[in-house]
Amino acid sequence: MHQTRERERMEVKARAPGKIILAGEHAVVHRSTAVAASIGLYTYVSLHFPTDSDNDDTLKLQLKDVALEFSWPVGRIKEALPELGSCLASSPTSCSPETIKSIAALVEEQNIPEAKIGLAAGVSTFLWLYTSIQGYKPAMVVVTSELPLGSGLGSSAAFCVSLSAALLALSDSVNLDYSHQGWLTFEESELELVNKWAFEGEKIIHGKPSGIDNTVSTYGDMIKFRSGNLTLIKSNMTLKMLITNTKVGRNTKALVASVSERTVRHPNTMAAVFSAVDSISKELATIIQSPGYNDLAITEKEERLEELMEMNQGLLQCMGVSHASIETVLRTTLKYKLASKLTGAGGGGCVLTLLPTLLSGTIVDKVIADLESCGFQCLIAGIGGKGLEICFGGSS
């Protein structure tokens, strides 16, 4: 087991991107097509095992962005979660309700401050994925992220994907080139394994996730999805988006329910609205996949995408999921003739603004200054980039 030994001395860093919904949110619940894309903003998970000389018998988790640190003696974990000793890294399973309870107790012992209690489910997911894949082994795991938490950009999925990847990278279940310098991509079958584990992790955080976020985060690029069927699509253009986080918290379940209630009250109208959204998503996917030739063709494609975004936004307003903060972003970007739409659940959250290839940096700076003066957070990200990647560091 020379390879295992070598791995155990390594540090691995995994990164997985966030996602946006380009078109079709809400309507997708009513059997319309939606399109999601990865964004060039990542969550990073680094993992290493202490050497024997460290004499350290604890599992440590550092969440750098929220300045939280947790640590559990591995004996305590083994005692609390004996059933996870028989897990196989190569066979993802779901976390049983009983195990969730035992894990919750382990998390509770850590006394998370009240203001950050929303992170408890993420910590539970960590304990479960860690123990299921690596067993009762001391380690140090550090998490950092460029993604704002809980704003609909798939931060939890990016966490689950990068964590699962780091854990699997140092397990017997994957076969990697450990001598590779720089970022490395997984093989297809390994990506599938990561995606499955990440989905199981997402379940602990979200209950019934759609699987879209972890799939986009794992594979990158874009996916088209409808009625539970996901299709990876190959983007043929470089898209850049301004992502404005309104910082207005929303209740996704309540928003989804309100659209369903409106659908019950106005079945014919809403069926037509969902059908319009379906057409928009399909057209958008076609444009993104079509080959681009030159600057002119790219500008034309961007204009078409902008029009589709404006139309989708109108239909989302028709569904009643916009919000005053979203309207403020729309108004602000419209002043600069830029097209925007909400992304995700609406009712606050994030707004996308397409930044055309030929748009001057001066304009971008002005828009951002305007939006930040409203108290919003602005992020610029490339769309449809790479998914999960890992990188090996020297032995520590």
Place this chain on the structure above:
Amino acid sequence: MHQTRERERMEVKARAPGKIILAGEHAVVHRSTAVAASIGLYTYVSLHFPTDSDNDDTLKLQLKDVALEFSWPVGRIKEALPELGSCLASSPTSCSPETIKSIAALVEEQNIPEAKIGLAAGVSTFLWLYTSIQGYKPAMVVVTSELPLGSGLGSSAAFCVSLSAALLALSDSVNLDYSHQGWLTFEESELELVNKWAFEGEKIIHGKPSGIDNTVSTYGDMIKFRSGNLTLIKSNMTLKMLITNTKVGRNTKALVASVSERTVRHPNTMAAVFSAVDSISKELATIIQSPGYNDLAITEKEERLEELMEMNQGLLQCMGVSHASIETVLRTTLKYKLASKLTGAGGGGCVLTLLPTLLSGTIVDKVIADLESCGFQCLIAGIGGKGLEICFGGSS
């Protein structure tokens, strides 16, 4: 001809209401249903003939709101428009292109100030309707209006309807109770005659009017229309709207064309959008026609109408006909939880805000103050009230 003599000594005043589109603008061009309603804001036309002792041989027109006065010697009119001598008040005809030219020359002689040149077509319509119905007869016609001009509230139709009605009321073609005190309604067949003349007048102003504005102004209440078919509908509820005039001028033809172009680019999406609007118009008509029982039922109906207005507005945004000024009105009224939608062509123009029955006057005052502080003009009007009415004054 005792009756004729009596009429000639009378003063008649006619009033005709403006209109709003409650649902379906733009989509109606693409075969969707739309609903229009009369509003309790009127254009008034008063007419009287000078007595023989006045020794006045001129036709005078006073447009009070714009402080303009015109006068033509009747001999000059007869000389310029000899072909109108054979017109019958009972048989509306279209104004020929040649006659329009001769009339334009008569209007030009009046030297309308450059800033008010937009009123020239209305003055042409006046000369044509007057001469066609009353011939070459001296008279004094005074026009006042509660409707802002050119803002999509049907001011030109209200002018044509009230003018045609006043002219017909003092002609042999209608049979009225001249001794009636107060406002009087025309008989069905007389309304039809007024409506036809008004439509011919509208053609001079608008080229190819839909006939909706003059029909609503003539008959009052509400009409449902689709593919050129108009159906009068009987409203069963009292509706009050705040009408906000953004004062942003728009180019209706260009807006209609832009929706058509978008329809060519995205046929499937737009077909679904128009179908959604069609459902909204039909549902709105059904609610308005359904019997209301008590305050609770009225509140429920109002909430349903508000939701339909919000949905229609989203679909109009999807068509791309909203405007920053419209969005400002929407935002402002939303602060007070009031639902709004643009009415008419969009791109500026007027915005409707439903004022629920149980809404306090204090809130209404606050909303209006907010909107006026943005430079908008606010009008409050009952919806679906009476159409054309006339009133006889004493002999002058």
